[in-house]
Amino acid sequence: MKIERIEAIPYAIPYTHPLRFASGEVHAAEHVLVRIHTDEGAVGIADAPPRPYTYGETQESIIAVVRDLFAPQLVGLDPLDREKAQRIMGRTVHNATAKGAIDIALWDLVGKALAVPVHRLLGGYAEGMRVAHMLGFRPAPELLEEALRFREQYGVTTFKLKTGRRPLALDVEAARVLREGLGDEAEIYLDANRGWSANEALEVLRRTEGLGLCALEEPCDAAEAMGRRRLVQHSPIPIVGDESVPTPGDVSRELLSGGCTAVCIKTARSGFTQAAEILGLCTGLGVDVTMGNQIDTQIGSLATVTFGAAHEASQRRAGELSNFLDMADDLLAEPLEIRDGALRAREAPGVGAEIDEAKLGRYRQDS
CATH class of the missing domain: 3.20.20.120 (Enolase-like C-terminal domain)
Structure with missing residues (x-):
């Protein structure tokens, strides 16, 4: 199994009320859905939450680093080779949630390949x-x-x-x-x-x-x-x-x-x-x-x-x-x-996060 392509999809879902705290406030979950596709049809899924006031990341920066830096180097890699993926991403400083989402999606793929829940x-x-x-x-x-x-x-x-x-x-x-x-x-x-x-x-x-x-x-x-x-x-x-x-x-x-x-x-x-x-x-x-x-x-x-x-x-x-x-x-x-x-935790193979495609179509911001 090899990584074939990686998606970074921006979406926004409103909160029912503003969430306020000392370092900022949020009115909507303006996140990035990361999906890693393999040549065998399996898809690893994770979510990246931009927190510019904490980590300096935005939707745009997450998409850019995943699409322009990580994806070209990760395509062709076996999802089991997670340490190689860590080394590749480690060449780029910061970008914590972008790296975290890639790692979780890789674990999701490993669980699916082995038919075992990741937990x-x-x-x-x-x-x-x-x-x-x-x-x-x-x-x-x-x-x-x-x-x-x-x-x-x-x-x-x-x-x-x-x-x-x-x-x-x-x-x-x-x-x-x-x-x-x-x-x-x-x-x-x-x-x-x-x-x-x-x-x-x-x-x-x-x-x-x-x-x-x-x-x-x-x-x-x-x-x-x-x-x-x-x-x-x-x-x-x-x-x-x-x-x-x-x-x-x-x-x-x-x-x-x-x-x-x-x-x-x-x-x-x-x-x-x-x-x-x-x-x-x-x-x-x-x-x-x-x-x-x-x-x-x-x-x-x-x-x-x-x-x-x-x-x-x-x-x-x-x-x-x-x-x-x-x-x-x-x-x-x-x-x-x-x-x-x-x-x-979910007992399904992988992490267990399956996406409602109709909802993704409703909330995504790149289409």
Whole structure:
């Protein structure tokens, strides 16, 4: 089996309401569908979410690097030769989600060729994961209403609160309202998306002491190295690296320098291959991981649960797997379902992301 051609298809699906956080806001999923076609008719599928304010990628840049740089070098390669593909893509710096999508699509092809679900190829630890739901910038009563609805309708009991606002009291109040409204059984953690300084993050931790928060993700920029180290030393809860740790090298730097004490893995930016390398680093050092969310579509969420469910260490915590529910529609032919607070990986060969061609025709932007 050889790679015959690679597609990079831009599409846009609106969100039901704007999703706001410290590093930006989104009104539609303006993503790129990556499809790798082989000479035997098999097709590997993945989703690339542009995040210009995080990784510097746009729809246009993803399409250009896939079409003009990666595809000419990957055509003719056996999809099993994933390390060769990694070396080819590694010659080009950055472009994390474009590389991640290519890698996931290659794993999808391998699973299909072997007639095995990819989550079993990767490790097969569990059938699925508990779900954490991400709450964006909104007034505290609205955040609680959304969290209660997700608990009642989907059984979700873990919530990630987007923070990083000024004044700090807005986020402190939101955390307090969620804890009082959800009770002690709910898991709540914060994600500031680099919105604060290290000293501001320390102040938020002081003001939220006693609320039982389980983690604080990316409180300030990694460039604030001394402040981050001081924050980690004084924090009673794990400080999670996210935007600061997209590659295994970044993970090593932040953990060894004391910049974080836990790591968020996002398959959208690492694919499955680098995600496994990151997970190995973390388990070897005794560091917890979370499975994060790029405001993913169902295709992206399926990739996340495929990797997360495959390993004991990544399955331990609830994964951020529900924000596709904020979208008005999706491209999957068979929609994902969250039941009893959990999402299952697919048992079909590959990752299990089959596309509804009629919906793709409706939302694609290049035709």
